[in-house]
Amino acid sequence: MVRMFHHLCHGWGDVPEGTASIALICDDPDAPMGTWVHWVLFDLPPDTRGLPENIPAEENLDMGGTHGTNDFRRLGYGGPCPPGGTHRYFFKIYALDKKMDIPAGSTKARLLKAMEGHILAEGELMGRYKR
Secondary structure, three states, X not given: OEOOOOEHHHXXXXXXXXXXEEEEEEEEOOOOOOOEEEEEEEXXXXXXXXXXXXXXXXXXXXXXXXXXXXXXXXXXOXXXXXXXXXXXXXXXXXXXXXXXXXXXXXOHXXXXXXXXOOXXXXXXXXXXXXX
């Protein structure tokens, strides 16, 4: 598997040939009750090379892409808010060989299941945050 993404904040490089969609998951494995999902975004067009600020928390985005449900039980990105200590936030990005056949509002678990056998490349960016 190719590791193609290198710096999510400023965008990412070319995707492998055959990429039909891009997915993004952001989660915090240091949450007190287990991994907390902050963002689920899938079916981004394959020519997407970065994300703008303030993406609206809508089911289907004008730029292409579909939001899943985060662990705040909302669509869109839910920012960091650790109860204490320093937490790690992983932004995981995937190049997929097909669009996901799942509805808006799907969870991380449902997206991961749909992605099985369809990941062409992936990458990860980890940041730390504490209040």
